Amino acid sequence: MTPAARTQAAIELLDSIVAAAEQGGAAADTLIARYFATRRYAGSKDRRAVRELVYAAIRALGERPASGRAALLALARHDAALAATFDGSPHGPAPIGDETAATPGVLPHWLAERFAASGLGDDEQAALVERAPLDVRVNRLRGEAPAIDGAAAIPGLPDALRLPAGIDLAPHAGLIEAQDAGSQAVTLAAGAAPGMTVLDLCAGAGGKSLALAAAMANRGRIIASDVDRARLARLAPRANRAGATIIETRLLDGGREAEALADIVADIVFVDAPCSGSGTWRRNPEARWRLTPERLERYAAMQRHVLALGAPAVRPGGALVFVTCSLLDAEGADQIERFLADHPGWQAEPLALPFGRAREQGVRLTPAHDGTDGFFVARLRAPC
Ligand SMILES: C[S@@+](CC[C@H](N)C(=O)[O-])C[C@H]1O[C@@H](n2cnc3c(N)ncnc32)[C@H](O)[C@@H]1O
Numbered sequence: 197m198t199p200a201a202r203t204q205a206a207i208e209l210l211d212s213i214v215a216a217a218e219q220g221g222a223a224a225d226t227l228i229a230r231y232f233a234t235r236r237y238a239g240s241k242d243r244r245a246v247r248e249l250v251y252a253a254i255r256a257l258g259e260r261p262a263s264g265r266a267a268l269l270a271l272a273r274h275d276a277a278l279a280a281t282f283d284g285s286p287h288g289p290a291p292i293g294d295e296t297a298a299t300p301g302v303l304p305h306w307l308a309e310r311f312a313a314s315g316l317g318d319d320e321q322a323a324l325v326e327r328a329p330l331d332v333r334v335n336r337l338r339g340e341a342p343a344i345d346g347a348a349a350i351p352g353l354p355d356a357l358r359l360p361a362g363i364d365l366a367p368h369a370g371l372i373e374a375q376d377a378g379s380q381a382v383t384l385a386a387g388a389a390p391g392m393t394v395l396d397l398c399a400g401a402g403g404k405s406l407a408l409a410a411a412m413a414n415r416g417r418i419i420a421s422d423v424d425r426a427r428l429a430r431l432a433p434r435a436n437r438a439g440a441t442i443i444e445t446r447l448l449d450g451g452r453e454a455e456a457l458a459d460i461v462a463d464i465v466f467v468d469a470p471c472s473g474s475g476t477w478r479r480n481p482e483a484r485w486r487l488t489p490e491r492l493e494r495y496a497a498m499q500r501h502v503l504a505l506g507a508p509a510v511r512p513g514g515a516l517v518f519v520t521c522s523l524l525d526a527e528g529a530d531q532i533e534r535f536l537a538d539h540p541g542w543q544a545e546p547l548a549l550p551f552g553r554a555r556e557q558g559v560r561l562t563p564a565h566d567g568t569d570g571f572f573v574a575r576l577r578a579p580c
Pocket residue numbers: 397398399400401402403404405421422423424427448450451453468469470471498501502
């Protein structure tokens with residue numbers, strides 16, 4: 197592909213990413229994979245260059261741009277080589293005329309206000325869309341850490357490694373799980389130990405269920421539940437590879453979850469609640485173009501729902517651990533304040549984690565402060 201054709205491809209991809217953000221369509225990575233699946237003429241260097249251009253534009257623009265062309269014009273203003281590819285050649289974009297480029301920024305205006313109100317200023321906001329490192333968890337149920345060139349330990353997390361970008365993890369399936377250091381740290385907050393009964397209420401495909409099983413040395417019982425059949429179905433083969441035999445899955449029927457959970461008396465109920473994912477935007481920065489105040493309120497309502505579902509399954513004196521990968525108080529501290537107001541006798545407990553800072557009754561990890569994905573976690577003790 198010529199440089200101009202690469203620019204045109206990035207424009208087309210950004211058009212579809214903008215439309216998907218508006219209409220709740222697929223993620224940018226999926227759209228990029230689909231685009232190239234039908235364009236076999238694009239070599240690996242072309243694909244990499246187009247992908248980098250697309251992500252550079254996504255990271256540079258806080259507000260959703262009007263079009264892919266407006267997005268790339270914003271980059272071209274400060275990049276003469278890119279501007280030169282708008283040359284009108286057969287597969288390239290039309291020359292730059294008198295037109296409006298998108299406005300650079302980190303976040304949509306309304307979200308910048310919500311972050312500021314949640315105690316996160318400009319530096320914290322900027323770090324939300326920087327590139328994320330590749331962190332993994334060594335699954336001690338399968339053995340010791342393999343020797344990998346460039347692997348670095350992460351202080352405070354004995355099972356974590358930070359790896360150089362682009363490492364192929366497939367040869368280490370079962371022994372190494374891709375898992376951000378922040379995700380590992382909040383799972384430690386559960387305090388899961390061998391012999392316990394743990395309900396992982398929103399288990400998804402089981403990333404944290406596997407970490408809980410390792411923390412429990414594969415002794416005890418983990419019930420991994422979720423309302424999403426497809427996600428939960430991915431857990432069993434992963435657990436198999438990881439040697440985590442104590443995990444049983446339980447598919448929940450949305451709206452009738454309480455009935456399906458009625459028999460459970462758990463030492464720990466771990467609620468990794470559905471959320472905006474604002475703490476993980478380093479990995480999918482276009483997600484900030486999707487969020488609206490209405491969607492945020494829907495997530496907050498789901499969090500209230502799953503917290504209320506989890507509480508009755510905690511044994512007297514047991515713990516309810518609430519986690520979101522979000523930095524917004526609406527999806528963190530505010531949820532805990534409300535839960536405690538509605539559930540007399542419950543108490544938030546102090547947490548000793550290798551990362552994070554106290555935020556009201558919980559702990560918050562941020563990309564700027566901790567170098568991890570962003571999380572909120574709180575541990576609530578049930579009355580005896
Ligand atoms: C943040 S994700 C969980 C990620 C997962 N724990 C992991 O570590 O990979 C939130 C999950 O909550 C699930 N969920 C949403 N509403 C739920 C409900 N009412 N009951 C149980 N799970 C629910 C979603 O399907 C989604 O898989």
